[in-house]
Amino acid sequence: MKELKILAFLTLLLFSAPMLAQERGVEEKTDEVEEITIDPVFQEERVFRRDTTLSEVHLNVLNLLVFGALDVGYERLINDHASAGVEIFSKVFNKNEGEDVDLSKVYAKDFSITGKFKYFLQEENTARGYYAEAFGMFSNGNNEKEVEIIDSTTGEPKTIEADLEYTDIAVGIGVGGKFVAKQGFLIDVSFGIGRNLFDKNSPDIVLLPSVNLGYRF
Numbered sequence: 001m002k003e004l005k006i007l008a009f010l011t012l013l014l015f016s017a018p019m020l021a022q023e024r025g026v027e028e029k030t031d032e033v034e035e036i037t038i039d040p041v042f043q044e045e046r047v048f049r050r051d052t053t054l055s056e057v058h059l060n061v062l063n064l065l066v067f068g069a070l071d072v073g074y075e076r077l078i079n080d081h082a083s084a085g086v087e088i089f090s091k092v093f094n095k096n097e098g099e100d101v102d103l104s105k106v107y108a109k110d111f112s113i114t115g116k117f118k119y120f121l122q123e124e125n126t127a128r129g130y131y132a133e134a135f136g137m138f139s140n141g142n143n144e145k146e147v148e149i150i151d152s153t154t155g156e157p158k159t160i161e162a163d164l165e166y167t168d169i170a171v172g173i174g175v176g177g178k179f180v181a182k183q184g185f186l187i188d189v190s191f192g193i194g195r196n197l198f199d200k201n202s203p204d205i206v207l208l209p210s211v212n213l214g215y216r217f
Helices: 002-036 061-067
Strands: 055-060 070-079 082-090 109-120 129-150 157-180 185-196 205-216
Touching (some): 055 061, 157 205
Antiparallel strands (some): 129 157
């Protein structure tokens, strides 16, 4: 009788061992899944518009508010560190033209088209932060210069100030900083300096200050 009880116990142990092992394996696997499962909200990497879109439009509010000039531009990102763009300038809103106080006289040009190439210095950003730029500009307008004429009364030469028309091409360099919000709105502040190359009546030095407000899309 005793031997039968021992035999029954061993038989029960033999059949129950695989079941216990299987249950233990399921529990361990479940624990594994629980350990590596992470809330998808935390797994998802947030991607902002400023880091994925390539086009920008902007308006130079400095030229508009102070000098009554429309200065708009389009810029295209080439990669994370470079962009190329074009800007168009015109004194269409200068209401003080011909008056004693005419701030627009700061610019001899009446119209210009400027191409710019920007190289951004901060590696961790997508075409934003501080940058260096090179530009080429086609412009025309009237520049005040001293000219020598013959006095009709005395017949002797004299020097007078005169507004002379010009059309010229300039090249130059500049520096600036572009700051872009996550949604794509941006402010771009820069200053450039260059030189006209061909027309003797054009200004020797070209200045390009800008405070641009725009949007990256």
